[in-house]
Amino acid sequence: MNMTYPLKDKKQIDMVKLYLKSKSIRNFLLFTIGISSALRISDILSLRISQIYDGHKATDFIDVKEKKTGKSKRFATSSNLQSAIKIFIKQYKPTQDEYVFISRKGSNKPITRQRAVQILTEALDMCGLSNINFGSHGMRKTFAYHCWKKGTDITYLMRILNHSSPKEVLHYISVEQEELDDIYVNLNL
Known part of the structure; x- marks a missing residue:
């Protein structure tokens, strides 16, 4: 299995969201839930x-x-996620018992993990980000990385991700030496 990486630049996230929103509200919601929840695919x-x-x-x-x-896991829905849900519901008008990411093949089943990866890979390719091995797990890592960058206590991230150590979390979100160096420089005491 190849190592996947988070989208570390907010502009990259915005490009992918914009692309997906223009192509498929369902796929836009898939990405938005993924980067807003730390859920596995x-x-x-x-x-x-x-x-x-x-x-x-x-x-x-x-x-x-x-x-x-x-x-069991419970997470609050951000305003961005609530907005994406509202757009999705307005367009698709689904029933309460349907899967959110229902396959278009008429099977009343959700899309497969493989299809989700295809959707994400295509979106990154179309946004000029094919150099990033993202995959479906990259959404979870993107959530965790941006939480870390915003100063979320590492113990909370350990709990959210079900990881056992801060070292495991930092490795998981691909924290590079350059980012660690920035901490020293930006502290500037």
Whole structure:
């Protein structure tokens, strides 16, 4: 399995969002949930409409039972995520029991993990970011990286990601020596 990396530049994230939004609101929502939740792709693809939309508005929280760990996870929906959900609901008008990322093949099943990777790979390619090995796990890493950059306590990230040490988190989000050097320079005591 190849190592995947986060999108470290906010401009890159914005380019991918803009591209996906212009092509498919469903795929735009897939990316937005991925970078807003730290969920694994298997948990994203198993989401049902009732978990993200209460019948009148986007939910304030999304509750899932993680497939990998069996643990319950609850996370608040940001305003960006709520906006993406609203756009999605308005366009698709799904029923509460449907999968969010339903396959267009008419199978009443969600898209596959492989299809999600194809969607993300195409988006990065079209945005000139094909040099980044992103994949579906890159969304989770992007969330964690930007939390870290904004100063989120590493112990919270350990809990969110279910990691056992700060070293594991920093390796996971691909913190480079250059970024560590910036900490010293920017502190400037």
